[in-house]
Amino acid sequence: MGCFCGKESLSVDGRRFFIKQRLGEGGFSYVDLVEDAQTHKTYALKRIVCHSKEEEQVALQEVKIMREINHPNVIPLECYSMHEVNYQSKALDITCELFLVIPVYKKGTLQDRIDTLRLKGEQYSEDQIWTLMMGICKGVKALHDHKPPFAHRDLKPDNVMTEEDGTPVVMDLGSAAVARVEIKTARDASSLQDLAAERCSMLYRAPELFTVETNSSVDERTDIWSLGCVLYALAFLESPFESPYQRGDSLALATMAAKITFPENSGYSKKIPDTISWMLKPKAEERPFIDQVIERIHSIQHEEENRV
Known part of the structure; x- marks a missing residue:
């Protein structure tokens, strides 16, 4: 299997992993490709750097949700561990690092x-779009059906991986x-x-998270807005709010107005724009x-099957 002499390794939940390469990094974490020292199976290692006790609690919330949600359309957690920082790191105001070992999705x-x-x-x-949406919605349903319900709050195409067979997997539960x-x-x-400004992507963020009002409430339908934007992106290859964003317009106002334009002659049936408009209601x-969304997609798929 080759020699790992001199290569960086670390221990997570009693298992030894070798670091192979950096896969990417975001605002709050780094992702490395790692190999299990015993099985030689590869995984992704997400390192969440915490600068305060509050950030530690947010990171542990991600672990809690991943451990409690077991669904084929939601990313599983292989193992995890929390590591206190060494003396040198404390100069950077880092309190700890949380290591999450998750599957690698090569696609x-x-x-x-x-x-x-x-x-x-x-x-x-169009068939591919509805199949992908159904899988994503089933993953979201697993979050919404939890007691109490969880909301993802950062659903976007960047946060959906695909299995080898094309199955969509909702990931990045940090938000x-x-x-x-x-409220x-x-x-x-x-x-x-x-x-929300810190953790929910602007182009897929629900209007009630742009301007949060006193004496109000939010619920899991923040995700339905994001799913409507994801459906638009699958069909038209960009967020429905890409144009106002590129112009430098206020996205808070654009989402409140929810004036969605659909490309002409896309080749898709009216079911796609109709479903997007049904989900992108400014008032939550x-x-x-989510059950109504799944029922609607199932009905559309059933109609198509019968037509064939």
């Missing part, structure tokens, strides 16, 4: 595939949280709005819940 993300299609001047077939929140004070509103209470 990459849906965003990778969307980028490839755009470069080639191609698009998904996930208890879905139903009562009773200005401080509650400010706190949630700041958290007018949006469907």
Whole structure:
């Protein structure tokens, strides 16, 4: 299997892994390709760097959700461990690192595939779009069905991996949280709005997370908005709010207005724009819940099967 002499290794939950290469990094974490020293199987190792006790709690929330959700369309957790920092790191105000070992998906993300299609001047077939959406929605349903319900809050093509057989897998639960929140004070509103600005991607963020109002509430239908944007991206290869974003317009205002334009002569049936418009309601209470979305997609797929 080759010699790993001199290669960096680390221990996670009593298992030894060798670091092979850096796969990527985000605002709060790094991802490395690692190999299990015993089985030689490869995994992704997500390192979450925490700078405070509050960040530690957020990181541990991700672990908690991954351990409690067991579904083929949600990324599983192989093992994890928390590591206190050494003396030198404390100069950087780092309190700890959390190591999460997760599967490697060689086919990459849906965003990778969307980028490839755009470069080639191609698009998904309508059947492929509904199949992908059904899988993503089933993963989201697993989060929403938890007691209490969890919301992902950062659903986007970048956060959906694909298995070798094309099965979509919802990943990156670092933004996930208890879905139903009562906003009773200005401080509650400010706190949630700041958290959303930090962790929820603008192009897929629900309007109620751009401007959080006092004496209001949010629930899991923040994810339904994001799913509507994901459906648009699968069909038209970009977020429905890409144009106002590129112009430098206010995305908060653009989402509140929810004036969605659909490309002409896309080759798709009216079911795609109709379903997107049904999900992208600026008022959360007018949006469907995940079970209704799944039922609608199932009905569309059933119609298509009968037509064939």
